[in-house]
Amino acid sequence: MPPIGSLRPLLAGGDRRSVAQSAKAKALILNDPRKVAELSQLALDADRLVSMRAMDLLEKLAHTRPELVQPYKDLFIGPLADSEQWEIRLQIVRALPVLEWTGGERKRAVAILKRDARHPQKFLKAWALDSLSLFALEDRRLMPFVLRVLDEFERSDSKALAVRARHVRDRFAIPVRAMISPARPRQR
Numbered sequence: 001m002p003p004i005g006s007l008r009p010l011l012a013g014g015d016r017r018s019v020a021q022s023a024k025a026k027a028l029i030l031n032d033p034r035k036v037a038e039l040s041q042l043a044l045d046a047d048r049l050v051s052m053r054a055m056d057l058l059e060k061l062a063h064t065r066p067e068l069v070q071p072y073k074d075l076f077i078g079p080l081a082d083s084e085q086w087e088i089r090l091q092i093v094r095a096l097p098v099l100e101w102t103g104g105e106r107k108r109a110v111a112i113l114k115r116d117a118r119h120p121q122k123f124l125k126a127w128a129l130d131s132l133s134l135f136a137l138e139d140r141r142l143m144p145f146v147l148r149v150l151d152e153f154e155r156s157d158s159k160a161l162a163v164r165a166r167h168v169r170d171r172f173a174i175p176v177r178a179m180i181s182p183a184r185p186r187q188r
Contacts, residue, residue: 126164
């Protein structure tokens with residue numbers, strides 16, 4: 001078993017398309033969840049590849065073991081959310097809906113998702129809207145924005161955006177218009 005401080009070498013090297021030895025790093029973390037603290041520090045590493053891979057692992061853990069990532073949730077709404085690296089922002093937008101937020105934190109999370117739903121990078125844009133739609137299921141006030149962007153995605157020449165738009169629309173099990181404005185009692 002590698003010594004403490006052993007995650008960084010597993011996340012270093014290669015190029016942007018590789019994940020280095022992320023699977024080994026994840027196994028170490030799952031074996032010793034205290035290593036999430038080390039992983040959260042690596043998200044701020046000066047090496048952009050290490051930072052990107054750390055955020056990728058944090059996002060994956062947020063989906064499978066959110067309780068491990070919850071204490072480090074500020075990483076997802078802090079300066080990394082404004083990174084020039086769209087890959088880091090992608091990990092952030094995918095994790096935002098699975099973490100628990102206070103009122104002010106939730107406003108920041110929604111602002112990040114709205115901003116990134118307009119980003120030029122298609123994958124980031126698509127996942128930002130997908131995540132925002134999950135917030136909209138709990139907050140109807142977000143529905144007009146979500147519907148507007150969904151319409152744009154559906155009219156887009158991008159297959160990726162059109163597919164994501166269909167996925168988001170399928171998520172809404174009840175009629176979307178009912179979600180925009182609350183039902184009013186009938187007049188007798």
